[in-house]
Amino acid sequence: MNNIIAGNIRKLLDELPSGISVVAVTKTRTPEEALEAYRAGLRIFGENRVQEMMTKRPLLPDDISWHLIGHLQSNKVKQAVAAASVIESVDSVRLLRLIDAEALAQGKCTDCLLQVHIATEETKSGFSLEEMAETDWRHVSDSLKAARICGLMGMATFTDDREKVRSEFRSLSDLFSRMRKQYFTGKSHFRELSMGMSGDWRLAVGEGSTMIRVGTLIFGERIFKAR
């Protein structure tokens, strides 16, 4: 039993307000490390690569909900739909439609979050705020057969400037509230705002996050950068 991982999780859960979900980001971690997080009570695991999710998933208990949190290429949609319960990194309507068609073919319902680009770094992917504003999400949502739009995901700029991070999270939170009123009234499944990582989760929670995605805080520093 690795008491460090269990201790880190206990500390996080003690401080996290109730009702907020934790995605344990297991990218680059061994199945044994992931299992420690499971034993400490976590049931949502995040991977940013489909291949890594596919190799790890069969080695771990089946009641884990796997979230894909990294960019998904269209040629991997089939595997992603098979392996993930939630795809948090949907960054185009075209990708959403491919996921929908594949989920239908596999007889599944796939929950999706729309990833929005709120950071100033070019490297991070996602819809721009302009694209989000130009799209009629009610129309898109109503046309889906087996995929569901369950909320938004975003990553803030990697910086020590707390006010900048806070204002980026606030812009995502505002968008989330507006979309809920404008396009998803009466649709209770549109309810997740996935924002906040190891370094900025408190700020994200302060701005209304419903789901944080943490790796380093639980498992320690990653030795190999995933990207």
Ligand SMILES: *Cc1c(COP(=O)(O)O)cnc(C)c1O
């Ligand atoms: C790696 C990753 C995380 C977790 O990062 P930490 O800083 O280790 O908590 C969260 N979200 C996404 C999309 C990631 O790729």
